[in-house]
Amino acid sequence: MTARPNILFVTVDQWPASLAGYEGHPTILTxxxxxxxxxxxRYPRTYSECPICIPARRTMMTGTTAKQHGDRSFDPALRMPDLPTLPALLHEAGYQTTAVGKLHVYPPRDRIGFDEVHLAEEGRPHLGGPDDHDIYIADQGFPGRGFDHGMNNNDYLWRPWHLPEHCHVTNWTTWRMCREIKRRDPTRPGFWHLSYTAPHPPLIPLNAYLDIYRDADAPPPPMGAWAQEETAQPYALRAVRDYWAHVKPHHYRQIMQAFMALCTHIDHQLRLVIGTLREEGLLDETVILFTADHGDMLGAHGLWAKRLYYEDSARVPTLLVGPAGDARTPPGSVDKRLVGLADVMPTLLDFAGVESPAHVEGLSMVGQARREVFLGACREDANATRMATDGRHKLLWYPCGNVMQLFDLQEDPRELHDRSADPELDGVRARLEAALVEGAWGADLDWIRDGRLVGMPAREFRGGVNRGLSGQRGHHYPPPPIMDASVVVGTPG
Structure with a gap:
């Protein structure tokens, strides 16, 4: 093992932790x-501190939560904070740093400390660019046609990919990363950030992968007893249900087939990157960390997408492979410590022999320090939701209406039974509530009185009007005009 191993940091977008063969899923092929x-x-208790794309990625790249990096709501016009990033610190330590795929920063061409970035930003030329995947498909003879499939980044429509296979964003991301590995500076260790945009919608898998799942059935989504009566649910959950009310139960099988097809496509393409490392003689000297920014509810409890702290949205897959023979990552082991995305930075710095800055909130996944409670915070309005978990019990708090839920993940891993009113768990509830009070900041301070969570008054729910089809993309040649980057599309509430 070299003193400074290479690092391959792989992220996927919107992939629930449960959707993997090693987790025991009966259908998915990974x-x-x-x-x-x-x-x-593998780290089965890994959670996204804020299960939305931009905040989660800011956390991964700075080792901090929103309290420091500034976003727990999804602000597409917010610059990166004035904090040292993971690639910047590795660059200072002598690494050649390269990112391929999605960064989701503003402005889009901000390299946030990477030496080189090859972008695939899910069809956002209106925020500036250009997007390197868009350039690639234009070079292949399809300028502006990346979204001619008509599917949506924020919805659950599905159909096969419409251009040649090599133009699919998953194939391009893989090819570009393999090429960058081959073009590496041989005098320096490499830090390669491979960031796939799938299985985040649009659901446009290759036909070959749809064929794999054509006769497949995924297990039905769980439906908790607490989720049966929609009008009794917290405001934030009603907003999600209303936004995706058009997604019908009889669509579930085909949605899952398309979603799983995108996952297996990534899984297979990742083999090419690992194979490239092997053929280049680098694999035994390379750390591999695989995770996701957040999951997707995929119909669980009648809910879709992210922004929530149920397991399907907040728990993410996390696998860590050290250099060959590294005792810190024993083969086939399971580490049940509580892990967050803020832990990515100190973990990879640990392998590189670089000390984490004092402001970093994360903990190395191969270190001795453990957290007793993990906190999550998402949004600051009527759709706000908060979480505290000790690994077994999870407390969810919806400030609008001051609604709480409590789940015993050991006895009830699918979160079917809300036990917040169970007197047997009064002590657990009080302990987790106290953790939320202690960790409160910003708007949350207005929702606390005398050391207790009181929230805000309940608000009457009224559904919205979705004229923009959840931020539907159009034809991108000529490119659309630059727009106000602060306008958020494709989100409930």
């Missing part, structure tokens, strides 16, 4: 991830 789990460590 042979590559399953093998990584056999040769490294």
């Amino acid at each position: 042979p590559t991830l399953d093998q990584l789990a056999r040769v490294g460590v």
Whole structure:
């Protein structure tokens, strides 16, 4: 093992932790991830501090939560904070740093400390650019046609990919990363950030992967007893249900087929990157960390997408493979410590032999320090939701109306039974509530009185009008005009 190993940091977008073969899912095919789990460590209690794309990625790249990096709501016009980033610190330590795929920063061409960035930003030329995947498909003879499939980044429509296979964003991301590995500076260790945009919608898998799942049935989504009566649910949940009310139960099978097809496509393409490392003689000297920014409810409890702290939205897959023979990542092991995305930075710095800055809130996944309670915070309005978990019990708090839910994840991993009113768990509820009070900041301070969570008054729910089809993309040649980057589309509430 070299003193400074190479690092391959792989992220996927909107992939629930449960959707993997090594987790026991009966349908999904993830042979590559399953093998990584056999040769490294998996962390089944990894949560996204704020399960939305931009805040989660700011956390990964700064090792901080929103209290420092500034966004727990999704602000597309917010610059990166004045904090040292993971790639910047590795660059200072002598690494050649390269990112391929999605960064989701503003402005889009901000390299946030990387030496080189090759972007695939899900069709956002209106925020500035250009997007390197858009350039690529234009070079292949399809200028502006990346979204001619008509599907949506924020919805659950599905159809096969419409251009040649090599133009699919998953194939391009893989090809570009393999090329960058081959073009590396041989005198320096490499930090490669491979960031796939799938399985985040649009649901446009290759036909070959739809064929794999054509006769497949995914297990039905869980439906908790607490979720049966929609009008009794917290405001934030009603907003989600209203926004995706058009997604019907009889669509579920085909939605899941398309979603799983996108996952397996990534799994197979990841083999090419690992194969490139092997053929280049780098694999045994490379750390591999695989995770996601957040999950997707995928119909669980009648809910879709992210922004929530139920397991399907907030718990993310996390696999860590150290250099060959590294005792910190024993093959086939399971580490049940509570992990967050803020832990990515100190973990990778740990392998690189770089000390984490004092402001970093994360903990190294291979270190001795453990957290007793993990906190999550998302949004600051009527759709706000908060979480505190000790790994077994999870308290969810909806400030609008001051609604709480409590789940015993050991006895009830699918979160079917809300036990917030169970007197047997009064002590657990009080302890987790106290953790939320202690960790409160910003708007949350107005929702606390005398050391207790009181929230804000309940608000009458009224559904919105979705004229923009959840931020539907159009034809992108000529490119659309630059727009106000602060305008948020494709989100409930």
